[in-house]
Amino acid sequence: MEFNNDKPIYIQIADYICDKIVTSTWKEEERIPSVRELGADLQVNPNTAMRTYEYLQNKHIIYNKRGIGYFVAENAMQYVTQLQREDFFDQQLPRVFKAMLSLNIPFEELQNHYSIFINQHVE
Amino acid sequence: MEFNNDKPIYIQIADYICDKIVTSTWKEEERIPSVRELGADLQVNPNTAMRTYEYLQNKHIIYNKRGIGYFVAENAMQYVTQLQREDFFDQQLPRVFKAMLSLNIPFEELQNHYSIFINQHVE
Amino acid sequence: MEFNNDKPIYIQIADYICDKIVTSTWKEEERIPSVRELGADLQVNPNTAMRTYEYLQNKHIIYNKRGIGYFVAENAMQYVTQLQREDFFDQQLPRVFKAMLSLNIPFEELQNHYSIFINQHVE
Amino acid sequence: MEFNNDKPIYIQIADYICDKIVTSTWKEEERIPSVRELGADLQVNPNTAMRTYEYLQNKHIIYNKRGIGYFVAENAMQYVTQLQREDFFDQQLPRVFKAMLSLNIPFEELQNHYSIFINQHVE
DNA sequence: GTGGTCTAGACCACC
DNA sequence: GTGGTCTAGACCACA
Structure with missing residues (x-):
C-alpha cells in the first residue's frame, strides 16, 4: 500500500x-x-x-x-457509512460549493464533469 | 486574523x-x-x-x-485562479465524486444541497 | 566544519x-x-x-x-553531477572566457596555469 | 541596465x-x-x-x-586591468580548475568550448 | 525517536 | 528602511 x-x-x-x-x-x-x-x-x-x-x-x-x-x-458497516455521509455533507460539500462560488464555476459545469467521471468509472 | x-x-x-x-x-x-x-x-x-x-x-x-x-x-491573479481551478477539478471534485459513488448518493441530492447552500450565501 | x-x-x-x-x-x-x-x-x-x-x-x-x-x-548522484556540470559549462566557463577576452589573455596562458595547478594537486 | x-x-x-x-x-x-x-x-x-x-x-x-x-x-585603466587580472588568476581560475578535477573534465574539453566561444564572439 | 512549525531576538548586507 | 540568515528554545503530531 x-x-x-x-x-x-x-x-x-x-x-x-x-x-x-x-x-x-x-x-x-x-x-x-x-x-x-x-x-x-x-x-x-x-x-x-x-x-x-x-x-x-x-x-x-x-x-x-x-x-x-x-x-x-x-x-x-452501517455506522461507518453514516460517518462518511456526515463527513461528505458537512465537510466536503460545503468546501466544494465555496470554491465554486469564488471561482465562478456554474453548477452546470459540475454536471458535465460528473457525467465524464461516471463514464470512466462504469464498465 | x-x-x-x-x-x-x-x-x-x-x-x-x-x-x-x-x-x-x-x-x-x-x-x-x-x-x-x-x-x-x-x-x-x-x-x-x-x-x-x-x-x-x-x-x-x-x-x-x-x-x-x-x-x-x-x-x-490569473496564475492563482488557474492553480485554484486545477486543484478544484483535479483534486477536490474527483474525491467528491468518488465518495458519492461509494455512498450511493445520486446527483440529484447534490443539486438539492447546492440550492440550499446558494440561498444561504446570497443576499 | x-x-x-x-x-x-x-x-x-x-x-x-x-x-x-x-x-x-x-x-x-x-x-x-x-x-x-x-x-x-x-x-x-x-x-x-x-x-x-x-x-x-x-x-x-x-x-x-x-x-x-x-x-x-x-x-x-547522477542528478547532482549533472547540475554541477551545467553550472560549470553554462555559468562559470563563459564568465572565464569573457574575462580572457577583455583581459587579452591567450589560451596558452590558461594551459600553463592548468599545468601548475595539476602539479600542486597530484600526489 | x-x-x-x-x-x-x-x-x-x-x-x-x-x-x-x-x-x-x-x-x-x-x-x-x-x-x-x-x-x-x-x-x-x-x-x-x-x-x-x-x-x-x-x-x-x-x-x-x-x-x-x-x-x-x-x-x-591600468590599475583596473591589473585588479581584474589578479581576480582572474587568483580567484576564478583556481575555482574552475577545482571544478574540472571533481567533475572529471579533461583539459581538452575546455579547449573545445573555448573554440566554440571564440567563434561566437568574433565577427 | 523523527520532522515541522512557531516565537523571540539578534545581526548583517543592502537599498 | 528592506530582506535574509542564524540561534535558542519551545511545542506538536507522527512513526
Whole structure:
C-alpha cells in the first residue's frame, strides 16, 4: 500500500480498514489482523498500526478482546457509512460549493464533469 | 486574523494573500507589506511572514526587489485562479465524486444541497 | 566544519552533502543524519540543518519518510553531477572566457596555469 | 541596465564603470556622472550609486573633488586591468580548475568550448 | 525517536 | 528602511 503525504498514515490505514468493512470484506464480529500482521502487510511500523486500531476503537468501529485480538464491531458497516455521509455533507460539500462560488464555476459545469467521471468509472 | 490548526499558519497567510490578489485588493506589480508590517498586522512573528513570502515567491506569485520589498508578480491573479481551478477539478471534485459513488448518493441530492447552500450565501 | 561568509551556511551544508552523495559516501536510498544529528555534527542549529534539508528536498536530491528521516533520492548522484556540470559549462566557463577576452589573455596562458595547478594537486 | 541577484547592485554598477574605464569610454581625469545622474540613468537609488562611488574611491579607481564631482583617477585603466587580472588568476581560475578535477573534465574539453566561444564572439 | 512549525531576538548586507 | 540568515528554545503530531 502506498501513502499520501497530505494525511497521516494511520488515518489512511483507518480509511483502508473502513473500506474493508463497508464492502463486507471484513464482516461484523470478525477478527481482524493483529497489529503486527497489519504492520507487516502494509509495511508500516506496528506502532502506526496500533495507532489506527486505537483510533478506530475510539470511534467504536472495532473493539478489543484482551489477549485475543481486534474485532469488527456490531453494526460497524452501517455506522461507518453514516460517518462518511456526515463527513461528505458537512465537510466536503460545503468546501466544494465555496470554491465554486469564488471561482465562478456554474453548477452546470459540475454536471458535465460528473457525467465524464461516471463514464470512466462504469464498465 | 484567526488561524486554524489544520494548516500551518504560513500557508493560511499565503491563502489570505492569494485572496487579496484574486480580488484585486492587491494589484499586480504593487508593493505588498514588508515582513515586519505583515507580521504586526496579522500578529505573527516576522519570520512566519517571511516564510509565507518565500513560499509564494517559489510559486512565482510574488517577487522581491532587494532592499525595497516584495511585489505582486505579473499575471499573478490569473496564475492563482488557474492553480485554484486545477486543484478544484483535479483534486477536490474527483474525491467528491468518488465518495458519492461509494455512498450511493445520486446527483440529484447534490443539486438539492447546492440550492440550499446558494440561498444561504446570497443576499 | 568551517564556514565562509560569502555563502549562507545552509547552502554550504548543502554543498557538503552533495559532495557526500557524489563521492558515494552517502549512497542512494540511504538514510542521512537527522536534523538534530547533523546540527550537532556540524555545530549548527538544528533549524539550519532543517533549512538545508528543505532546500535539498526542493531540488529532489533527498526525500523524506515521515517520522523516520531523510533519505538520498534515487539517481541523486547522477542528478547532482549533472547540475554541477551545467553550472560549470553554462555559468562559470563563459564568465572565464569573457574575462580572457577583455583581459587579452591567450589560451596558452590558461594551459600553463592548468599545468601548475595539476602539479600542486597530484600526489 | 538590468541586475542579477547573485551580486550586490552597487558591485554590478562598479563593474559597469570599470568597463567604461577599461574601454576608454570614460578617460582618466575625466569627470563622471554625479550620483544623482548615475542613479537616474541606471534606475537605482542615489544611495546605491553613492555606495558604488565610495567603493571605487576606496580602491583608488576614482577620486572626489569636493563640491565638483567624481573623476577617473590617474592610471585608473591600468590599475583596473591589473585588479581584474589578479581576480582572474587568483580567484576564478583556481575555482574552475577545482571544478574540472571533481567533475572529471579533461583539459581538452575546455579547449573545445573555448573554440566554440571564440567563434561566437568574433565577427 | 523523527520532522515541522512557531516565537523571540539578534545581526548583517543592502537599498 | 528592506530582506535574509542564524540561534535558542519551545511545542506538536507522527512513526
